[in-house]
Amino acid sequence: AFDFGLARADLVKQAGLIDGEWVQADGGRTVDVTDPATGQAIATVPHMGRAETERAIAGAAAALPAWRARTARERAQVLRRWADLMLAHQDDLGRLMTLEQGKPLAEARGEIAYAASFLEWFAEETKRVDGEVLQPQRAGQRIVVLRQPIGVCAAITPWNFPAAMITRKVGPALAAGCTIVVKPAELTPLSAFALGVLAIEAGLPPGVLQIVTGDAPAIGAALCESDVVRKLSFTGSTGVGRILMQQCAPTIKKLSLELGGNAPLIVFDDADLETAVQGIVASKFRNAGQTCVCANRIYVQSGIHDALVERLVQAVEAMPVGNGLDAGVTQGPLIDARAVAKVRQHIDDALTQGAQLRTGGQAHALGGTFFTPTVITGVTQAMRVAREETFGPLAPIFRFETEEEAVAMANATEFGLAAYLFTEDRRRLWRVSEQLETGMVGINTGLISNEVAPFGGVKQSGLGREGSRHGIEDYLELKYLCLQD
Numbered sequence: 001a002f003d004f005g006l007a008r009a010d011l012v013k014q015a016g017l018i019d020g021e022w023v024q025a026d027g028g029r030t031v032d033v034t035d036p037a038t039g040q041a042i043a044t045v046p047h048m049g050r051a052e053t054e055r056a057i058a059g060a061a062a063a064l065p066a067w068r069a070r071t072a073r074e075r076a077q078v079l080r081r082w083a084d085l086m087l088a089h090q091d092d093l094g095r096l097m098t099l100e101q102g103k104p105l106a107e108a109r110g111e112i113a114y115a116a117s118f119l120e121w122f123a124e125e126t127k128r129v130d131g132e133v134l135q136p137q138r139a140g141q142r143i144v145v146l147r148q149p150i151g152v153c154a155a156i157t158p159w160n161f162p163a164a165m166i167t168r169k170v171g172p173a174l175a176a177g178c179t180i181v182v183k184p185a186e187l188t189p190l191s192a193f194a195l196g197v198l199a200i201e202a203g204l205p206p207g208v209l210q211i212v213t214g215d216a217p218a219i220g221a222a223l224c225e226s227d228v229v230r231k232l233s234f235t236g237s238t239g240v241g242r243i244l245m246q247q248c249a250p251t252i253k254k255l256s257l258e259l260g261g262n263a264p265l266i267v268f269d270d271a272d273l274e275t276a277v278q279g280i281v282a283s284k285f286r287n288a289g290q291t292c293v294c295a296n297r298i299y300v301q302s303g304i305h306d307a308l309v310e311r312l313v314q315a316v317e318a319m320p321v322g323n324g325l326d327a328g329v330t331q332g333p334l335i336d337a338r339a340v341a342k343v344r345q346h347i348d349d350a351l352t353q354g355a356q357l358r359t360g361g362q363a364h365a366l367g368g369t370f371f372t373p374t375v376i377t378g379v380t381q382a383m384r385v386a387r388e389e390t391f392g393p394l395a396p397i398f399r400f401e402t403e404e405e406a407v408a409m410a411n412a413t414e415f416g417l418a419a420y421l422f423t424e425d426r427r428r429l430w431r432v433s434e435q436l437e438t439g440m441v442g443i444n445t446g447l448i449s450n451e452v453a454p455f456g457g458v459k460q461s462g463l464g465r466e467g468s469r470h471g472i473e474d475y476l477e478l479k480y481l482c483l484q485d
């Protein structure tokens with residue numbers, strides 16, 4: 001067996017979690033988990049389908065009444081202990097994540113802290129899920145509004161944040177008093193299972209959190225079609241989001257969707273050059289460009305264009321590429337060959353249409369799915385990278401002249417998740433922020449994600465918000481009581 005090198009070897013589980021038991025798939029079907037840095041199979045996990053998912057849903061329904069009936073404080077204590085355990089095992093969880101996902105260890109450890117912050121935050125929010133007493137409309141009347149848990153929930157999560165995308169959904173669901181069935185991405189199930197181990201240790205009762213892995217379309221269909229499941233929260237591609245929305249239509253399921261982005265990043269002539277370069281690097285190259293809020297289109301005003309490109313190329317060439325477990329590495333491998341192919345296609349398409357390669361542009365000498373961080377200039381709205389998310393280490397630079405032009409180009413997309421702008425002019429900063437058609441705007445920063453703020457998109461980037469005090473609303477229903485004397 002592969003040696004994960006963890007202080008606590010029992011954090012490596014190769015089984016699904018149903019009703020407090022670690023279980024295999026019916027018929028013993030399995031699938032391997034691969035380390036993207038080495039291409040080596042490191043674990044074998046159950047390949048479940050509809051039958052196991054239906055059992056998980058039934059178990060979550062059975063666990064609901066008791067969990068919902070606990071006081072907010074009791075639920076908060078479990079979530080709090082779970083967050084503390086994640087932090088106590090941050091090194092192990094980070095290492096496990098790097099091994100299955102590829103991101104540099106420092107980023108993986110950072111994600112564990114970020115993931116734990118959602119459990120802590122929603123543990124605190126639980127206690128503030130208050131109702132309302134409204135003004136009566138006639139004598140002897142009382143109008144009361146309850147906020148109640150929506151019921152059994154489901155979550156389908158992606159591989160790029162194997163821990164945080166789970167806690168950002170599970171935290172508010174459990175805090176609200178819901179139970180939940182989670183289907184983590186098939187590429188990164190080990191982080192999910194490790195969270196399950198710690199949830200049990202924190203005192204989460206059987207059935208409250210169920211984890212099923214395997215055949216995504218089959219599990220997804222079972223979750224969507226179930227009329228026991230009252231809510232689905234999904235983070236992933238817009239294409240799959242559309243399928244899930246359709247599959248949820250017959251049962252009129254509540255949906256939270258956090259889908260693709262195509263984030264514009266605008267640098268104005270009056271920006272601080274160094275701040276802009278650092279912001280581009282932070283936003284574009286985190287997780288090797290594989291996040292939905294990564295800058296996908298970088299618009300740079302003419303006056304600062306050449307100086308910025310020069311500094312950016314230096315900064316990009318200085319980024320160490322390698323196995324995420326190695327000290328100092330900031331660029332790990334891409335998740336798989338398909339991801340590499342997409343980056344290549346975007347580069348080739350741009351270069352054929354007249355863009356210039358400034359650095360990178362090819363497979364890295366390390367082989368496998370390592371790719372050299374790339375900068376291209378002379379990019380136009382006609383190129384694929386203007387319309388589609390690259391999800392890889394490619395920084396495409398567009399040149400623009402006026403603010404109006406930049407805003408129009410930034411908004412010329414069906415997506416609307418994050419946007420970034422760099423300027424020292426406070427009037428422009430407000431004006432442009434207000435005009436950008438996105439759910440989030442980073443101003444003079446490339447890092448915007450935290451548990452305090454509402455994360456989510458407009459247009460075809462999704463529905464609903466996660467994190468913040470708003471994040472729990474998606475897991476609650478209002479019930480209005482009208483009492484007459």
Ligand code: ADP
Pocket residue numbers: 156157158159183184185186216217218219220221235236237238240241243
């Ligand atoms: P990506 O392209 O980044 O992998 P996906 O949207 O394909 O994004 O994946 C996000 C999550 O959606 C993963 O857990 C994946 O297994 C799941 N998924 C993919 N296809 C389906 C489907 N047809 N039904 C349900 N879940 C799916």
